[in-house]
Amino acid sequence: MLSRVFALLLAFGSLAHAVHPVQVQGQDFVDTVTKKRLVIIGVDYQPGGQAGYDPNARKDVLSDGTVCLRDAILLQKLGVNTIRIYNVDPTANHDDCASIFNAAGIYMILDVNSPLGGESIDRSNPSSSYHVGYLNRIFGVVEAFKNYPNTLGFFSANEVMNDVGTSKENPPYIRAVQRDLKQYIAKHASRTIPVGYSAADVRPILEDTWAYFQCAIDGKDNDDTRSDFFGLNSYSWCGGQPRATFETAGYDKLVAMFSKTTIPVFFSEYGCNLPEGVPREFNEVQALYGKQMTVLSGGLVYEYSQETSDYGLVVINDNSTISLRQDYNNLQGQFNKLDIGLLESANATATSLKPPTCSSGLISDSGFSKDFTIPPQPSGAADLIKNGIKNPNNGKLVQVTATAAPVAVYGANGLEIKNLGLRILSNDDSNTPNGESTSSTSTGSAASPSATKKGSAGRLSLGTTTPIFLILSFAAVLLML
Numbered sequence: 001m002l003s004r005v006f007a008l009l010l011a012f013g014s015l016a017h018a019v020h021p022v023q024v025q026g027q028d029f030v031d032t033v034t035k036k037r038l039v040i041i042g043v044d045y046q047p048g049g050q051a052g053y054d055p056n057a058r059k060d061v062l063s064d065g066t067v068c069l070r071d072a073i074l075l076q077k078l079g080v081n082t083i084r085i086y087n088v089d090p091t092a093n094h095d096d097c098a099s100i101f102n103a104a105g106i107y108m109i110l111d112v113n114s115p116l117g118g119e120s121i122d123r124s125n126p127s128s129s130y131h132v133g134y135l136n137r138i139f140g141v142v143e144a145f146k147n148y149p150n151t152l153g154f155f156s157a158n159e160v161m162n163d164v165g166t167s168k169e170n171p172p173y174i175r176a177v178q179r180d181l182k183q184y185i186a187k188h189a190s191r192t193i194p195v196g197y198s199a200a201d202v203r204p205i206l207e208d209t210w211a212y213f214q215c216a217i218d219g220k221d222n223d224d225t226r227s228d229f230f231g232l233n234s235y236s237w238c239g240g241q242p243r244a245t246f247e248t249a250g251y252d253k254l255v256a257m258f259s260k261t262t263i264p265v266f267f268s269e270y271g272c273n274l275p276e277g278v279p280r281e282f283n284e285v286q287a288l289y290g291k292q293m294t295v296l297s298g299g300l301v302y303e304y305s306q307e308t309s310d311y312g313l314v315v316i317n318d319n320s321t322i323s324l325r326q327d328y329n330n331l332q333g334q335f336n337k338l339d340i341g342l343l344e345s346a347n348a349t350a351t352s353l354k355p356p357t358c359s360s361g362l363i364s365d366s367g368f369s370k371d372f373t374i375p376p377q378p379s380g381a382a383d384l385i386k387n388g389i390k391n392p393n394n395g396k397l398v399q400v401t402a403t404a405a406p407v408a409v410y411g412a413n414g415l416e417i418k419n420l421g422l423r424i425l426s427n428d429d430s431n432t433p434n435g436e437s438t439s440s441t442s443t444g445s446a447a448s449p450s451a452t453k454k455g456s457a458g459r460l461s462l463g464t465t466t467p468i469f470l471i472l473s474f475a476a477v478l479l480m481l
Contacts, residue, residue, distance in 0.1 A: 020032050022107065022152050040297055043078070045304045059092065076106065076422065105429060121170065143393060146394075147395050153194035154194075157197055163202060171368070182228075184384075194229055214226065215358040225374050255292065266296055271284075314328055323412075403424065
C-alpha cells in the first residue's frame with residue numbers, strides 16, 4: 001500500500017521544465033540555448049519589506065512554497081519574466097520557491113547583501129565591513145542559488161553611492177566584492193552567473209558610476225572586478241498633469257548616456273508613485289520597451305506588494321489572501337501591448353565596442369572616485385574561494401505538482417477572481433505577456449478582506465515544514481487509490 005502511494009506520488013508530477021540559463025553578450029542578456037535576447041520584464045519582489053527576512057527563523061520571501069505559488073500565479077499572469085529579491089537567508093531552503101518560479105518561466109536576480117549588520121558594505125566605512133565574515137555570507141548566497149537555472153544574476157550592492165560624499169571611498173570596494181563573487185562562482189558553480197551593481201539615480205554621479213563599473217582595468221576583457229551588468233533605480237517618469245514624456249522624464253538623456261555601453265543596462269527599480277493616492281498608469285512602459293530605448297535591457301517595477309512606501313501592485317491581506325490594486329491592472333495592460341518579437345530580436349542599437357580602459361579621464365570632476373586600485377582580498381579570503389565555505393546549502397529544483405491558487409484573490413473591484421492557477425511552461429521558455437486581463441475576470445460577491453499592515457505581510461497559517469503542493473499531491477494520490 002505505502003509503496004504504491006509513493007509510486008503514484010512520483011508519477012503524479014514531473015520535474016518542471018527549466019528555463020534556460022542566461023549569459024551576457026556585450027550589451028545584452030542572451031538565452032544560452034535559443035540565443036534570443038532576454039529583455040527583463042520584471043517586478044521587485046520583497047513581501048513584508050525587511051520584515052520578510054528573519055535569519056533567526058531561516059525565513060525569507062523564498063522560503064515558503066505556498067506563498068510563492070500564490071504570488072507566482074499573479075506574476076505570471078501579469079506577464080513578468082524576472083523578479084528581483086533583496087534579502088535572502090543563505091541557510092534557508094529555497095527549492096520549492098525557486099522551482100515554482102522556474103516552472104512559471106520567471107528568472108531571479110538576487111541581492112547578496114541584507115540590511116543587517118555585517119551583511120553588507122557599510123557606505124560610511126567600507127574598509128571596516130569588508131572582511132572574511134562578510135565574504136562567507138555572500139558566498140553562501142551563491143551556494144544557495146547557483147544550481148537553479150533561473151538564477152539570472154547577483155547584485156553585488158545596491159545604492160551604496162547615494163550622494164557625492166559616498167562616491168569617494170566606496171567604488172573600489174564594490175569592485176572588490178564583484179571580483180570575489182566572480183572568482184567564487186568560477187571555482188564552485190557549473191556555469192557563469194553574471195554579477196552587477198544597482199545604482200541610485202543621482203544625476204551628479206550617475207554617469208561616473210556607470211563609467212567606473214563598466215571599464216576594464218588595464219584594458220583586460222577578463223577583468224573580474226568589472227560589472228557584468230548595470231542596474232539603475234529610476235523614478236523620473238511620474239504621472240499627474242502635465243503628463244511625463246520621453247524628454248521631460250530624461251529618458252532621452254539616459255539613452256544618450258548609455259548609447260556606448262559595453263554591458264547590459266536596465267532599470268533595477270522604476271515606477272514613480274506621484275501624485276500620491278492616484279493609481280499609476282505606467283505609460284513609461286511603452287517608452288522603455290520601444291524602439292527608442294533598445295539600448296536598455298528592460299526593467300523591474302517597484303514593487304509587488306503594498307508596503308510602507310506605497311508602491312504595491314497588490315495588497316497582501318491579514319489572512320494571506322490577495323487584493324489586486326488598480327496599479328496591477330494598469331501594468332498588465334501596458335505589458336500586453338509590448339512587441340515581444342522586437343524585444344527578443346537582436347538589439348538594434350547594440351555595438352561591438354570593447355570596454356574602455358579604466359582611467360581617471362573617464363570620470364568627471366563630480367567628486368566620484370578616480371581610484372582604480374582595488375583593495376586586496378582580506379585574510380582568509382583566498383582559502384575560502386579555493387576550498388569553498390563550510391557546509392554550503394546547495395539548492396536544487398524539485399517537482400512542482402500543485403498549480404491551483406492556494407488562497408483567494410480579489411480583483412481591484414473587490415470581487416473574487418476564480419480558477420486562478422500556475423501555467424507550467426513546457427517548452428523551456430521564459431514567461432511573456434500573453435494578453436490576459438485580470439480586470440475582467442472578477443466574479444461573484446464582493447469580499448471584505450482586511451488589509452495587512454503596511455510593511456508587515458501576513459503569513460499563511462499552514463506550516464512550512466511540508467510544502468502545500470506536496471500535501472495536495474499526496475491527498476490526490478490517496479483519492480486515486
